[in-house]
Amino acid sequence: MKYRINRKTGDRISEIGIGSSYMFNAGMDEAVRALRRAVEGGVNYFDLAAGDGTSFPIYGEALSDLRRDLFYQIHFGADYSNVTYGWSLDLDTVKRSVDRQLKELRTDYIDYGFIHCLDENSDWDGYLKNGIYDYLLSMKEQGVVRHLGLSSHTPTLIRRIMDQVDIDMLMFSVNPVYDFGKGTTKTSRGSVDERTAVYQRCEKQGVGISVMKPFCGGQLLDASLSPFGRALTPYQCLKYVLDKPGVVTVLPGAQSVEQVEALLAYYDQPEEALDYSVLGSFAPADAVGRCVYCNHCSPCPMGIEIGLVNKYYDLALAGDDMAKQHYLGLEKKASDCIGCGHCDSRCPFGVRQSEKMQKIREFMGE
Numbered sequence: 351m352k353y354r355i356n357r358k359t360g361d362r363i364s365e366i367g368i369g370s371s372y373m374f375n376a377g378m379d380e381a382v383r384a385l386r387r388a389v390e391g392g393v394n395y396f397d398l399a400a401g402d403g404t405s406f407p408i409y410g411e412a413l414s415d416l417r418r419d420l421f422y423q424i425h426f427g428a429d430y431s432n433v434t435y436g437w438s439l440d441l442d443t444v445k446r447s448v449d450r451q452l453k454e455l456r457t458d459y460i461d462y463g464f465i466h467c468l469d470e471n472s473d474w475d476g477y478l479k480n481g482i483y484d485y486l487l488s489m490k491e492q493g494v495v496r497h498l499g500l501s502s503h504t505p506t507l508i509r510r511i512m513d514q515v516d517i518d519m520l521m522f523s524v525n526p527v528y529d530f531g532k533g534t535t536k537t538s539r540g541s542v543d544e545r546t547a548v549y550q551r552c553e554k555q556g557v558g559i560s561v562m563k564p565f566c567g568g569q570l571l572d573a574s575l576s577p578f579g580r581a582l583t584p585y586q587c588l589k590y591v592l593d594k595p596g597v598v599t600v601l602p603g604a605q606s607v608e609q610v611e612a613l614l615a616y617y618d619q620p621e622e623a624l625d626y627s628v629l630g631s632f633a634p635a636d637a638v639g640r641c642v643y644c645n646h647c648s649p650c651p652m653g654i655e656i657g658l659v660n661k662y663y664d665l666a667l668a669g670d671d672m673a674k675q676h677y678l679g680l681e682k683k684a685s686d687c688i689g690c691g692h693c694d695s696r697c698p699f700g701v702r703q704s705e706k707m708q709k710i711r712e713f714m715g716e
Contacts, residue, residue, distance in 0.1 A: 351364050351366065351391060351392025351393065351614070351617070352365045352617070353365065353392075354558075354597075354598045355598075356518065356556075356558035356598050357556030357558070358497070358518040358519075358555075358556045358558065359496075359497050359518050359519075359558075361421060361461075361497075361558075362394075363394065363395045363421060363558070363598050363599050364392055364393050364394045364395050364599060365592060365599055365600065366393060366588070366600060366613055366614070366616060367393055367394075367395035367396060367397065367599045367600065367601045368388050368393055368395075368396050368601060368602070369396075369397045369399075369562065369601035369603045370396065370397055370398055370400040370401070370405050370409075370603070371399070371400065371401040371603050372401050372603050372605055373400065373401075373409075373603070373604075373605060375605050376605035376606055378408055378411065380606050380607070381405075381408045381412070381605065381606075382408060382411050382412040383606075384604055384605065384606050384609065385408070385409065385413055386412055387607045387610045387611070388610045389416055389419075389420070391610065391611075391614040394419060394420050394421055395420070395421045395423075395560070395601070396413075396420065396421070396423070396601075397423050397521070397601045398422055398424045398425065398451065398455070399423075399425045399428055399435075399464075399501070399562075400430075400435065401434070401435050402430075402433060402434050402435065403430030403433045403434070403435075403450070403454075404433065406430075406450070406451050407454045409454075409455050410454050410455050410456035410457075414455075414456035417456070417457050420461075421462065422455070422457070422461050422462070423462035423463075423499055423521070423560065424448065424451055424460045424462070424463060424464065425467070425501060426444050426448060426463055426464060426465065426466055426485070426486045427444060427464075427465070427466030427467060427468075427482065428447060428466050428467075429443050429447050430447055430450065430451075431443060431446070437466070437467060439480050439482065441480050441481045441485060444482050444485065445485065448460075458494070459493070459494055459495070459496065460489070460494060460496065461497060462495075462496070462498070462499040462518065462519050462560075463486050463489060463490065463494075463495035463497070463498060463499065464498075464499035464501050464521065465486065465498070465500045465501065465511070465515075465517075467501045467502065468500070468501070468504075468511070469502055469503050469504045469507060469539070470504070470507070471507060471510070474507060474510065486498070497518040497519065498515070498516070498517050498518050498519075499517060499518060499519040499520065500512075500515070500517045500519075500520050500521070501520075501521035501522075501562075502520075502521075503522070503523050503539050504539045504540065505539065505540035505544040505545055505547065505548050506539075506540070506544065508522070508548055509547075509548075509551075512551065517557060518557060518558070519557065519558045519559070519560055520548070520552055520557055520559050520596075521559075521561075521562055522548060522559050522560075522561065523561070523562050523563040524563070524564065524591050524594055524597065524600075525563060525564055525566045525570060525587060525590070525591065526570070526582075526587075526590060526626075526629050527566040527569060527570060527576075527577055527578075528545070528563070528566070529542065529637075530632065530633060530637060532577035532578070541636065542634070542637050542640075547668070548596075549594050549595040549596045549597075550595055550596070550664065550665055550668040550670070551596075551668070552595070552596030553596040553670060553673070554665065554672075554673075557596065558596065558599070559594070559596040559598060560598060560600075561591050561597055561600040561601060562601055564587050564590075564600050564601075564602055565584060565587050565602065570582045570587055571583070571584060571587075578629075578632040580628065580632075582626065582628075583623065584602070584612065584613070585616050585623055585624055586623075586624060586625070586628075587626075588600055588602070588613075588616050588624075589616075589626055590626045590629070590642075593642070593643045593657070594643075595664075595665060625644070625646055627644050627646035627698040628698070629642070629644075630646075630697070630698025630700070633699055637699070638699060639699065639700050639701055639702075640699060641657065641660035641701050641706075642699060643657035643658070643660060643661050644657065644698070644699075646696055646697065647693035647696045647697050647703060650682075650687075650692065650693060651688070651690055651692060652682060652686045652687060652688060653681075653682045653686070654682045654684070654686055654687060654707075655680070655682065656693055656703055658680070659680070659684055659707075659710060660701075660703075660710075661673075662674065663677065663684075663706075663710045663713065663714070666713070666714070667713070674714065677714055678714065683711070683714070683716060684707040684708070684710035684714065684716065685711045685716040687704060687707035687708075687711075689704045690704070691704050
């Protein structure tokens with residue numbers, strides 16, 4: 351397992367976490383074994399926006415003795431009054447739901463307390479008006495909630511809330527279907543530019559992104575369901591997500607030990623198994639000519655990490671001064687480019703990297 355630091359909180363978080371949407375389907379014994387195996391494999395971050403309230407006792411049984419070494423994100427607005435998942439902006443309902451979750455999880459604190467699943471301006475207005483946000487803040491003041499999070503699919507609303515609230519973690523749906531505008535209106539909101547701006551803002555401000563829907567609900571893994579007409583592997587999807595600026599952890603679901611083992615095998619894959627450059631043939635017009643940091647152009651004859659150079663450049667353009675400092679600390683920079691064109695011939699997204707290296711060199715003041 352590899353780990354990333356959430357710069358806002360200092361937490362050391364596993365790149366691969368576990369989502370809980372369908373944990374309950376496995377039954378208590380298998381789900382407990384799966385969660386224990388995940389922790390043994392280095393997973394330390396869990397999302398508790400469960401698809402069914404019966405998931406919480408499973409976590410309590412499986413992980414209560416390891417709780418101090420783990421991070422839970424719990425959602426203020428997820429309702430389990432009828433056992434199955436529901437969404438509520440009623441304050442009393444939210445309070446009952448949070449109390450129930452803490453009891454069944456066998457814990458007395460929440461690492462990341464989330465403003466839950468807001469996608470419309472009216473959702474946020476209701477969250478404020480009904481006192482749910484104040485309740486979340488009061489729980490933080492009491493020390494029950496340690497850090498604040500936000501869950502949303504909508505870049506414009508994310509921007510509005512981040513302008514008003516100092517959050518520490520954003521839960522955002524990240525996958526090429528949504529980034530390329532091929533999903534449903536509800537789940538894949540935002541243009542390429544708007545979604546890119548979310549990644550860049552989080553990176554600049556040190557707000558970690560915990561990723562939901564990395565496989566687009568399984569669509570990306572099935573050619574007959576994929577909007578691209580071609581399946582990707584889980585490992586290509588995970589690599590795509592982890593290459594995005596701001597991302598700290600990705601939260602696929604797992605219901606069994608076998609599924610957990612498959613996720614942990616991500617780190618055993620050869621580079622070619624992680625290569626998602628095939629997406630270049632699916633990219634919409636507004637994504638062509640943009641580096642997505644896939645590193646399909648590697649290796650550079652001069653040893654330049656082209657994807658990383660581009661990532662720092664894009665972030666610096668967006669006003670991230672720290673990104674520029676990171677760039678200047680690289681052993682090989684854009685100024686080392688000899689213009690051989692090797693990267694140009696290999697880029698599936700049509701980026702003229704040899705020309706871009708000159709722009710980066712000038713912008714960075716080399």
